[in-house]
Amino acid sequence: GLVVTRDPGRVPPAFVPDVEDAETPLHEIKRKGGDLRYCQKCSHYKPPRAHHCRVCKRCILKMDHHCIWINNCVxxxxxxxxxxxxxxxATASFYSLALMIGGALHSVPKDEQSGIDSPRKSLVICGVFVCVMTLALSILLVWHVYLILHNKTTIEV
Ligand SMILES: [Zn+2]
Ligand SMILES: [Zn+2]
Incomplete structure (x- = not known):
């Protein structure tokens, strides 16, 4: 909820780069430091580390990535x-994974004979799903911890 409603950081329309940059002609500012400094789509200057998001159709301050799950920029x-x-x-999926493993270990062996719809079989399907979720979220978490430690965004790597 919060991530969706919270603004990822809009560039103030009046933003003008430092005096140094302002003295440089526009076409020379464009590729300074390999980073576009002027956004032609928004027709304004971009602060350092700001990027234009094609989905949101605006520039985002210190943009990390556009998240498809929350349909907003991070x-x-x-x-x-x-x-x-x-x-x-990640914590929730670890917890449910622990519950699943616990449930699987304690389930009665009789279940295996009761056919396709046995609770054990659905537990396995759920378990695989939770495993994938836990793995994906863990990778995402570790990745962002790495980025924070190196003061980087996903775009800048
Ligand atoms: Zn822009
Ligand atoms: Zn976006």
């Missing part, structure tokens, strides 16, 4: 909320 303003969300989701 940037400067909502990065912490995003990270807490990932942390909670």
């Amino acid at each position: 940037g400067h303003e909502n990065y912490k909320i995003f990270l807490v969300f990932v942390l909670y989701a």
